[in-house]
Amino acid sequence: xxxxxxxxxxxxxxxxxxxxxxxxxxxxxxxxxxxxxxxxxxxxxxxxxxxxxxxxxxxxxxxxxxxxxxxxxxxxxxxxxxxxxxxxxxxxxxxxxxxxxxxxxxxxxxxxxxxxxxxxxxxxxxxxxxxxxxxxxxxxxxxxxxxxxxxxxxxxxxxxxxxxxxxxxxxxxxxxxxxxxxxxxxxxxxxxxxxxxxxxxxxxxxxxxxxxxxxxxxxxxxxxxxxxxxxxxxxxxxxxxxxxxxxxxxxxxxxxxxxxxxxxxxxxxxxxxxxxxxxxxxxxxxxxxxxxxxxxxxxxxxxxxxxxxxxxxxxxxxxxxxxxxxxxxxxxxxxxxxxxxxxxxxxxxxxxxxxxxxxxxxxxxxxxxxxxxxxxxxxxxxxxxxxxxxxxxxxxxxxxxxxxxxxxxxx
Amino acid sequence: xxxxxxxxxxxxxxxxxxxxxxxxxxxxxxxxxxxxxxxxxxxxxxxxxxxxxxxxxxxxxxxxxxxxxxxxxxxxxxxxxxxxxxxxxxxxxxxxxxxxxxxxxxxxxxxxxxxxxxxxxxxxxxxxxxxxxxxxxxxxxxxxxxxxxxxxxxxxxxxxxxxxxxxxxxxxxxxxxxxxxxxxxxxxxxxxxxxxxxxxxxxxxxxxxxxxxxxxxxxxxxxxxxxxxxxxxxxxxxxxxxxxxxxxxxxxxxxxxxxxxxxx
Numbered sequence: 001x002x003x004x005x006x007x008x009x010x011x012x013x014x015x016x017x018x019x020x021x022x023x024x025x026x027x028x029x030x031x032x033x034x035x036x037x038x039x040x041x042x043x044x045x046x047x048x049x050x051x052x053x054x055x056x057x058x059x060x061x062x063x064x065x066x067x068x069x070x071x072x073x074x075x076x077x078x079x080x081x082x083x084x085x086x087x088x089x090x091x092x093x094x095x096x097x098x099x100x101x102x103x104x105x106x107x108x109x110x111x112x113x114x115x116x117x118x119x120x121x122x123x124x125x126x127x128x129x130x131x132x133x134x135x136x137x138x139x140x141x142x143x144x145x146x147x148x149x150x151x152x153x154x155x156x157x158x159x160x161x162x163x164x165x166x167x168x169x170x171x172x173x174x175x176x177x178x179x180x181x182x183x184x185x186x187x188x189x190x191x192x193x194x195x196x197x198x199x200x201x202x203x204x205x206x207x208x209x210x211x212x213x214x215x216x217x218x219x220x221x222x223x224x225x226x227x228x229x230x231x232x233x234x235x236x237x238x239x240x241x242x243x244x245x246x247x248x249x250x251x252x253x254x255x256x257x258x259x260x261x262x263x264x265x266x267x268x269x270x271x272x273x274x275x276x277x278x279x280x281x282x283x284x285x286x287x288x289x290x291x292x293x294x295x296x297x298x299x300x301x302x303x304x305x306x307x308x309x310x311x312x313x314x315x316x317x318x319x320x321x322x323x324x325x326x327x328x329x330x331x332x333x334x335x336x337x338x339x340x341x342x343x344x345x346x347x348x349x350x351x352x353x354x355x356x357x358x359x360x361x362x363x364x365x366x367x368x369x370x371x372x373x374x375x376x377x378x379x380x381x382x383x384x385x386x387x388x389x390x391x392x393x394x395x396x397x398x399x400x401x402x403x404x405x406x407x408x409x410x411x
Numbered sequence: 412x413x414x415x416x417x418x419x420x421x422x423x424x425x426x427x428x429x430x431x432x433x434x435x436x437x438x439x440x441x442x443x444x445x446x447x448x449x450x451x452x453x454x455x456x457x458x459x460x461x462x463x464x465x466x467x468x469x470x471x472x473x474x475x476x477x478x479x480x481x482x483x484x485x486x487x488x489x490x491x492x493x494x495x496x497x498x499x500x501x502x503x504x505x506x507x508x509x510x511x512x513x514x515x516x517x518x519x520x521x522x523x524x525x526x527x528x529x530x531x532x533x534x535x536x537x538x539x540x541x542x543x544x545x546x547x548x549x550x551x552x553x554x555x556x557x558x559x560x561x562x563x564x565x566x567x568x569x570x571x572x573x574x575x576x577x578x579x580x581x582x583x584x585x586x587x588x589x590x591x592x593x594x595x596x597x598x599x600x601x602x603x604x605x606x607x608x609x610x611x612x613x614x615x616x617x618x619x620x621x622x623x624x625x626x627x628x629x630x631x632x633x634x635x636x637x638x639x640x641x642x643x644x645x646x647x648x649x650x651x652x653x654x655x656x657x658x659x660x661x662x663x664x665x666x667x668x669x670x671x672x673x674x675x
Contacts, residue, residue: 285554295585
């Protein structure tokens, strides 16, 4: 079992008007106060250092663009810092948005350097990104998937083939590929891929045997997507297992249930991610510009986010805090209660990777530190026992690329 | 005034595409190149022009029900495709052309490369040139509905109400999205203009009329001035109280202006 820590790292301010919502492509960066930002960035880094100390296996970092709900515009900056200020934890990027890079050679070298400085602790996950990222960086949304696949193939070749070589594909051309830095890990750092509901991405991921991490999705839907992974793996001639399956969900732990509910609620307040339950999706034609996703995928997403007769949605887009707690979309309670709920998730989904999303929304630093402490003392050790009992190996126990046992992750 | 539309619609396997082609009228060929939002039907303007010409309205590759080959990646590719279509379909050249917005840009590109293909050229609210003042309105920061609202000055005009100012059926909404998917591939960056076209405009030898709606909310009228300065001998006609789609907003006034130029 691999247990990771994640915070979206939202902008936090007391007077964020409701109508600004997630702020994506809506709010001017005139609102960005560098002094406040300095405090927030350093706070989030302090929390990550502490998460390593209490026993998390990985620190997940992501990025979004023109997006106040995620202060990380450049995940590799934070990954670079973590490479130096942490010592044993994995640095999990979920991930670099490959299609928005016009120069993936630069990306290949950045990631190689982070892997080297961290002495082989980088997991350089990759994503396609939503429309907002394409708009901010003026990258053609209609070539998103082609660029994703080409940039992926280019990264792998650059990391595994001695240079110099020439690269000429539809979207990327280089006459001299020979970055001085190459990765620490061989044959190359492990690639993981996050997802929400794209069947095409799950299938692609399964064909590459990359661990697939579902992000804050509803349980039943998550299991359906895992099933697609298992089926695709079977078609590819290998057996997928827990080492290929990851799931991220909100967790907040306190000494009492009442306190947990009171403070946990702040996870659903403040500047929120547009991908989260309870948050109205921002401008649809920006999130999904023409050609970014297949019509089939757009129709599926529409179906999942459309409320049924009771006002509920499959993707949980209109769920309240109470709903999310009741349906285990958010795990909130005492350590014992949280472990019980997490056991249910582990039995239901059989993931080898679990990522706690914590300290998010409007939650303050003290509350995050308090919950991290309880997680480390009580929740993580209990989960590791359950994982043994249920036989849920993570990707550092069973290699997803080969299904062979690897040295257990020191924790 | 009422007219009984008389046109045919067929699907041709031509110029590397499966092509949706609407055609009506008789006489000399007149080629219509539609804009980036596609063309929803045989329009009143087409019908009026078809009284004088054999009017051809192909749905450009990716638009309407025409196929969308991967190799078409730019407006210059598209202008080459138009040249291929004209030859493959056996249209006699030189022929008259009217290009709307994206279609105007295509016609201008083609005219810079081939001075023998067009006899006269009408560019209507043409894209392709970065305006001197203002910016070309960004379709991709807005919804499809907003794009049509922005394209018309008069939201009570007949064809606006008929095609756009209403709730779309699922099929109509699907077609709008198909057209947006085509437009984004041709127009994404540099957004709706060419870096090199301004320098090539003096190569155009085709008599050219520029038609602009005074209230064009998509391509600012300062682009019209740049086209006029660039294309030798070009004339401009500005329609008052009119937006980006004069052919739909003021079909009679538009057609009259165009016919005077083509027939003169």
